[in-house]
Amino acid sequence: MQLSEDGQWMWNGTEWIPANQPPAVVAQPQPSAVYEQPQMANSAGFIATAPMAEQSKTKIVPWIGVGLIFLSLLMPYVSIFGMGVSGGELIGFIGDALEAAGELDGDASGDDGGGEGGEGDAGLGFGGIMFFIAAAMLVFSPLVYLLSAIVACVLIATKKGAIKILAVLHFAYFGLFIVAAVLGTLDILGESFSVLGFASIGFYMASLAPGLWFVDK
Numbered sequence: 001m002q003l004s005e006d007g008q009w010m011w012n013g014t015e016w017i018p019a020n021q022p023p024a025v026v027a028q029p030q031p032s033a034v035y036e037q038p039q040m041a042n043s044a045g046f047i048a049t050a051p052m053a054e055q056s057k058t059k060i061v062p063w064i065g066v067g068l069i070f071l072s073l074l075m076p077y078v079s080i081f082g083m084g085v086s087g088g089e090l091i092g093f094i095g096d097a098l099e100a101a102g103e104l105d106g107d108a109s110g111d112d113g114g115g116e117g118g119e120g121d122a123g124l125g126f127g128g129i130m131f132f133i134a135a136a137m138l139v140f141s142p143l144v145y146l147l148s149a150i151v152a153c154v155l156i157a158t159k160k161g162a163i164k165i166l167a168v169l170h171f172a173y174f175g176l177f178i179v180a181a182v183l184g185t186l187d188i189l190g191e192s193f194s195v196l197g198f199a200s201i202g203f204y205m206a207s208l209a210p211g212l213w214f215v216d217k
Contacts, residue, residue: 003019007019059215059216059217061212061217062212065210068205068212069145069149069152072209073145075205076201077202077203077206078139078200091143130180130183131186131195133184134180137177141177145207148170166210166213167211170210173207181194181195182194
């Protein structure tokens with residue numbers, strides 16, 4: 001700003017104005033008010049969505065594994081010369097098998113006194129013993145797997161982490177069967193038989209289905 005010689009006037013660039021006149025004040029724009037959502041609303045929104053997030057954690061894949069075990073009971077567990085026996089039928093035959101095993105045990109104990117009986121036991125050998133162990137595990141597998149599936153239903157429904165431990169035990173049973181079946185052979189009429197040749201698709205489906213219990217989805 002330029003003042004006149006007498007100091008009474010001031011040049012503002014366009015005209016002379018009295019020096020004692022206050023400069024014009026330019027109004028500054030006021031910032032617009034920002035609306036903030038109350039904290040209570042946020043808390044309410046979180047509480048409302050929390051149950052939905054909890055429901056989304058429901059596991060689906062482990063239930064599929066349980067369903068496969070139940071489905072396998074309708075499929076052949078044992079195949080004997082082309083004739084399949086389902087897991088459900090095997091469960092019904094378990095009582096008869098136990099009765100027959102008791103009779104065989106009685107006959108074997110009656111033959112222990114004779115020399116020929118001792119030679120027969122010695123001739124059975126390690127392979128024969130493992131064969132009968134594998135055969136027993138195959139026959140009882142539908143009952144064992146059914147019990148495993150029922151326990152799995154409880155564990156999955158209650159969201160217990162022990163379902164993976166149950167899966168390990170399930171696979172351990174299957175692994176022991178494989179070991180016994182591989183080591184156990186029985187020679188009949190000059191031919192060697194293994195229990196693996198009698199196990200069918202239903203048995204393998206139920207044996208491997210618990211692999212889905214390790215999936216957390």
